[in-house]
Amino acid sequence: MKNWPLWEVFIRSKNGLEHRHCGSLHASDATMALENARDVYTRRNEGVSIWVVPSAQITASDPDDSSELFEPAKDKAYRHPTFYELPEELKHM
Amino acid sequence: MSEQEIKNLEAIFDLRIANDEKIEPKDWMPEKYRQTHIRQISQHAHSEIVGMLPEGNWITRAPSLRRKVALLAKVQDEAGHGLYLYSACETLGVSREDLYEQLHSGAAKYSSIFNYPTITWADMGAIGWLVDGAAIINQVPLTATSYGPYARAMVRVCKEESFHQRQGFEIMMTLANGTPEQKEMAQDALNRWWWPSLMMLGPTDAASVHTEQSMKWKLKRKTNDELRQQFVDQTVPQAELIGLTIPDPNLKWNEETKRYDFGELDWEEFWQVVKGHGPCNKKRISDRVNAWENGKWVRDAAMAYAEKQEAKKLEQAI
Numbered sequence: 001m002k003n004w005p006l007w008e009v010f011i012r013s014k015n016g017l018e019h020r021h022c023g024s025l026h027a028s029d030a031t032m033a034l035e036n037a038r039d040v041y042t043r044r045n046e047g048v049s050i051w052v053v054p055s056a057q058i059t060a061s062d063p064d065d066s067s068e069l070f071e072p073a074k075d076k077a078y079r080h081p082t083f084y085e086l087p088e089e090l091k092h093m
Numbered sequence: 094m095s096e097q098e099i100k101n102l103e104a105i106f107d108l109r110i111a112n113d114e115k116i117e118p119k120d121w122m123p124e125k126y127r128q129t130h131i132r133q134i135s136q137h138a139h140s141e142i143v144g145m146l147p148e149g150n151w152i153t154r155a156p157s158l159r160r161k162v163a164l165l166a167k168v169q170d171e172a173g174h175g176l177y178l179y180s181a182c183e184t185l186g187v188s189r190e191d192l193y194e195q196l197h198s199g200a201a202k203y204s205s206i207f208n209y210p211t212i213t214w215a216d217m218g219a220i221g222w223l224v225d226g227a228a229i230i231n232q233v234p235l236t237a238t239s240y241g242p243y244a245r246a247m248v249r250v251c252k253e254e255s256f257h258q259r260q261g262f263e264i265m266m267t268l269a270n271g272t273p274e275q276k277e278m279a280q281d282a283l284n285r286w287w288w289p290s291l292m293m294l295g296p297t298d299a300a301s302v303h304t305e306q307s308m309k310w311k312l313k314r315k316t317n318d319e320l321r322q323q324f325v326d327q328t329v330p331q332a333e334l335i336g337l338t339i340p341d342p343n344l345k346w347n348e349e350t351k352r353y354d355f356g357e358l359d360w361e362e363f364w365q366v367v368k369g370h371g372p373c374n375k376k377r378i379s380d381r382v383n384a385w386e387n388g389k390w391v392r393d394a395a396m397a398y399a400e401k402q403e404a405k406k407l408e409q410a411i
Contacts, residue, residue: 006183025180028399
């Protein structure tokens with residue numbers, strides 16, 4: 001018989017905050033993955049909501065492509081407010 | 094990849110770690126880094142899982158409901174810690190089944206301390222106070238280790254661990270303040286767990302084969318002997334506070350170093366237990382193997398049910 005697949009677990013720690021990845025676990029189906037996630041990752045009120053996603057369903061970027069993906073943003077200083085020169089007298093903008 | 098190319102990659106890799114950058118699962122890493130981490134993280138996970146057995150022995154016989162819920166919660170945490178660590182280990186490309194197989198066949202080690210028996214209730218106190226105390230000293234530096242998933246798992250583990258030590262100390266304190274028989278039971282547990290707890294911090298620096306490489310990869314921040322000294326210095330005053338005696342005739346405050354000098358450990362015993370000749374090695378492994386094999390039908394049934402439900406859903410969709 002097949003082994004239980006791997007699931008990635010995301011937890012919202014309280015309303016107003018996003019779900020954050022906190023780890024993974026094995027379970028036979030989504031219902032069991034949710035139940036196990038509750039026992040493994042929220043024993044001390046760490047969450048108010050849980051997402052589980054089959055790990056096989058996640059497409060991730062390759063670290064080897066990091067430079068072409070992320071470096072172009074580095075030389076675009078004009079996307080940040082500090083790029084613009086304003087008169088001293090202007091206190092708030 | 095040519096040898097030179099690998100050397101270049103390794104140099105960049107070492108520099109990243111030296112700069113306190115974290116390594117994540119899909120990053121390139123030297124094969125030795127991967128293997129060393131699989132070994133250490135899985136050993137750590139196995140220790141959490143096997144570590145449930147000596148304490149599980151006392152859950153049904155805890156002396157009060159308060160003690161029972163605390164012990165149950167502690168053992169449940171250990172299951173959780175094992176699971177965080179197994180999943181961190183799997184990010185290095187090894188499967189959960191392989192990891193279990195390594196534990197069951199004896200190819201992988203776990204902390205030798207769990208090969209000692211728990212013969213009285215006071216052992217629950219001594220384990221929480223001393224064994225978890227030594228574990229905390231070992232684990233806190235790992236929250237800053239270089240491999241991201243391991244460091245993150247260790248942050249969660251360390252947050253949860255301090256209740257373990259406190260509940261153990263409270264058990265010891267209560268017994269030490271109890272009847273003469275209870276105090277004697279606490280002292281006996283301290284006598285039996287003291288030396289094995291010191292051994293938990295690993296072989297002496299002179300005999301430790303992995304220290305140098307592990308320091309470089311931040312799998313270690315302090316040497317075994319430094320950690321052991323730290324453990325002795327912090328634990329001796331705690332024992333004095335509750336009127337128990339550390340079973341070491343050579344233990345003495347050193348006014349010059351401001352630390353405790355302590356006696357020689359019985360390393361022969363340490364290596365015997367590591368090699369499988371401790372009092373409970375066989376029992377621990379056979380308990381794990383039985384749990385895994387006797388649970389097979391449950392795992393299979395759950396998988397069969399999941400596949401059936403999935404098939405039904407597909408059918409309805411058509």
